[in-house]
Amino acid sequence: MNLEILPIHGLPKIQPEDDLIAMLGDCGEIQPFDILVVTQKIISKAENQLVEIDPNDPLSHKPLVERESVRILRRRGELIISETKHGFVCANAGIDLSNVEKGQAALLPEDSDRSAQRLRDGLKGRYGLEVAIIISDTFGRPWRRGLTDVAIGSAGITPILDLRGEPDALGREMQVTEVALVDELASAAELVMGKSEGIPVAIVRGGDPNWFGEGSVRKDLLRDPKDDLFR
Amino acid sequence: MNLEILPIHGLPKIQPEDDLIAMLGDCGEIQPFDILVVTQKIISKAENQLVEIDPNDPLSHKPLVERESVRILRRRGELIISETKHGFVCANAGIDLSNVEKGQAALLPEDSDRSAQRLRDGLKGRYGLEVAIIISDTFGRPWRRGLTDVAIGSAGITPILDLRGEPDALGREMQVTEVALVDELASAAELVMGKSEGIPVAIVRGGDPNWFGEGSVRKDLLRDPKDDLFR
Numbered sequence: 001m002n003l004e005i006l007p008i009h010g011l012p013k014i015q016p017e018d019d020l021i022a023m024l025g026d027c028g029e030i031q032p033f034d035i036l037v038v039t040q041k042i043i044s045k046a047e048n049q050l051v052e053i054d055p056n057d058p059l060s061h062k063p064l065v066e067r068e069s070v071r072i073l074r075r076r077g078e079l080i081i082s083e084t085k086h087g088f089v090c091a092n093a094g095i096d097l098s099n100v101e102k103g104q105a106a107l108l109p110e111d112s113d114r115s116a117q118r119l120r121d122g123l124k125g126r127y128g129l130e131v132a133i134i135i136s137d138t139f140g141r142p143w144r145r146g147l148t149d150v151a152i153g154s155a156g157i158t159p160i161l162d163l164r165g166e167p168d169a170l171g172r173e174m175q176v177t178e179v180a181l182v183d184e185l186a187s188a189a190e191l192v193m194g195k196s197e198g199i200p201v202a203i204v205r206g207g208d209p210n211w212f213g214e215g216s217v218r219k220d221l222l223r224d225p226k227d228d229l230f231r
Numbered sequence: 232m233n234l235e236i237l238p239i240h241g242l243p244k245i246q247p248e249d250d251l252i253a254m255l256g257d258c259g260e261i262q263p264f265d266i267l268v269v270t271q272k273i274i275s276k277a278e279n280q281l282v283e284i285d286p287n288d289p290l291s292h293k294p295l296v297e298r299e300s301v302r303i304l305r306r307r308g309e310l311i312i313s314e315t316k317h318g319f320v321c322a323n324a325g326i327d328l329s330n331v332e333k334g335q336a337a338l339l340p341e342d343s344d345r346s347a348q349r350l351r352d353g354l355k356g357r358y359g360l361e362v363a364i365i366i367s368d369t370f371g372r373p374w375r376r377g378l379t380d381v382a383i384g385s386a387g388i389t390p391i392l393d394l395r396g397e398p399d400a401l402g403r404e405m406q407v408t409e410v411a412l413v414d415e416l417a418s419a420a421e422l423v424m425g426k427s428e429g430i431p432v433a434i435v436r437g438g439d440p441n442w443f444g445e446g447s448v449r450k451d452l453l454r455d456p457k458d459d460l461f462r
Contacts, residue, residue: 001423003236074460081460089374138410142373142461143320144381145454146391146411148418160377179369179421180377187379188419190410191438192232207422223376229305229312230373230461 003206007192007199014041014200016048021122024201025129032130033212035204036119037189040137040152041099042200043115044106055103061095064105068093073231084108087222088152089231090139099198109135112153113216120155132156132212136186142230149190151182151217158213159220180221181211234437238423238430245272245431247279252353255432256360263361264443266435267350268420271368271383272330273431274346275337286334292326295336299324304462315339318453319383320462321370330429340366343384344447351386363388363443367417373461380421382413382448389444390451411452412442 008029014020020042024030044050054060059078066072069082073089084093086108094108109115116133123129135153140146151159161179189202225231239260245251251273255261275281285291290309297303300313304320315324317339325339340346347364354360366384371377382390392410420433456462 001238001425003419003423005234005236005419007232076460141411142459143454144411144414145452146409146414148411148414150375178377180372180375180379181422183375183377183379184418184422187415188234188236188422191412191415191419192234194232194439208425221376223374228373229307 001206001208003188003204005188005192006203006205007194008201008203009199011200014045016045016050018046020046021119021126024119025123025127029203030123030127030129030131031205033132033207033209034129035132035134035157035185035207035211037134037136037149037186037202037204038116038119039149039193039200040094040108040112040135041096041106043109043112043135043153044096045100047109047115049107049109050100050104051107052103053105061092061097061105064095064107065093068095068107071231083225083231086110086112086152087218088139090137094137094152108137108152111218113155113218114153116153116155130156132207134182134186134189136189138190149186149193151186151221154182154215154217156213157182157185157211157215159215159217161211182217182221232437232439234419234435236419236423237434237436238425239432239434240430242431245276247276247281249277251277252350252357255350256354256358260434261354261358261360261362262436264363264438264440265360266363266365266388266416266438266442268365268367268380268417268433268435269347269350270380270424270431271325271339271343271366272327272337274340274343274366274384275327276331278340278346280338280340281331281335282338284328284334284336292323292328292336295326295338296324299326299338302462314456314462317341317343317383318449319370321368325368325370325383339368339383342449344386344449345384347384347386361387363438365413365417365420367420369421380417380424382417382452385413385446385448387444388413388416388442388446390446390448392442413448413452 071083074081112135164177302314305312
């Protein structure tokens with residue numbers, strides 16, 4: 001299996017209420033069984049998850065962080081690591097000030113799995129394009145420096161590949177059993193997006209047919225707080 | 232920029248003292264400026280990081296976990312999350328029982344950055360192939376279910392892309408500034424390896440020339456414990 005990771009160039013700048021389905025359906029780049037990785041930023045913009053903040057106060061988004069959070073895990077200086085109302089553990093509740101206009105902050109989509117499903121249904125219904133959708137965002141990690149893109153919503157793809165019971169290459173049952181497929185795909189797509197280039201959508205082409213299926217990030221990928229050793 | 236992710240098929244089963252440089256140099260698949268992602272397992276085998284364990288005791292590798300660790304972060308039942316002597320925070324000190332013979336456990340390489348450097352130098356010196364090398368392993372994460380591949384060693388590639396000071400697509404300075412490039416590449420490569428298929432090396436082709444450079448996972452990517460909020 002060979003994979004291609006392809007940026008979609010030339011998409012127009014997204015505004016609130018824009019029709020993302022039409023933009024993607026008409027771009028001419030998408031083929032059936034592509035996996036489309038779409039950055040959270042353009043979903044938040046299209047769904048008008050933008051909030052006015054004081055452009056002259058670099059901390060004016062901080063009350064939003066508390067409002068969007070259900071549990072604070074750590075604070076250090078201005079940094080807050082919290083569990084958001086959507087269930088993600090991340091910095092600053094995923095609220096983003098880059099790639100939005102000065103004086104605005106972009107909140108996470110209300111329900112990124114639903115946003116992904118809508119996009120998938122629209123591309124299928126209006127364009128006959130059967131694709132999987134991943135909504136991605138850029139999160140930090142404990143223990144390791146730097147950020148990677150992960151999935152915050154998905155549709156038409158199995159979030160976790162469960163390999164339990166399959167033999168390893170030597171015929172023994174495998175120790176590693178659950179691969180976070182949608183997170184690996186989000187990271188792969190980020191490689192061609194380039195933070196400064198404004199590429200909001202990338203295509204992963206050539207994926208295993210077994211990857212396509214049901215499930216959602218919220219239900220399948222987020223760890224239940226009671227099973228979590230670091231919350 | 233388009234990327235290709237290509238598995239290398241048909242590599243022989245790796246044994247202790249095998250010459251990985253020759254195996255890769257002779258496989259006929261590698262081009263200059265490829266990024267080779269090599270799973271930890273074959274490095275550990277080639278470097279003879281194998282330890283005999285009692286094949287009839289499923290917990291016989293546990294004393295090894297404590298020996299390979301410098302700090303225990305969490306315990307639950309048989310699961311130990313620790314900081315290894317190499318500086319990684321992971322489950323069971325990265326000791327692996329799958330894809331090794333029954334009665335054996337594979338420890339992590341002593342110094343995966345050095346292993347990567349050796350492979351890079353050998354392919355350049357003996358075959359004239361200028362490539363980057365990433366050694367990958369499969370780690371869990373807090374807060375999110377499933378595992379992803381990350382980098383535990385690298386050579387010839389910048390582990391973290393530092394975008395500080397660069398403008399975003401709207402000309403404002405970017406909030407997201409440090410991308411964990413080698414981790415995203417390790418995850419991308421895992422997608423074509425397939426845990427049960429025994430593909431131990433994948434090629435990422437078409438990478439940005441700016442990615443190639445100096446640095447190591449240990450020095451650049453591992454978070455200093457004193458900066459860490461979850462240790």
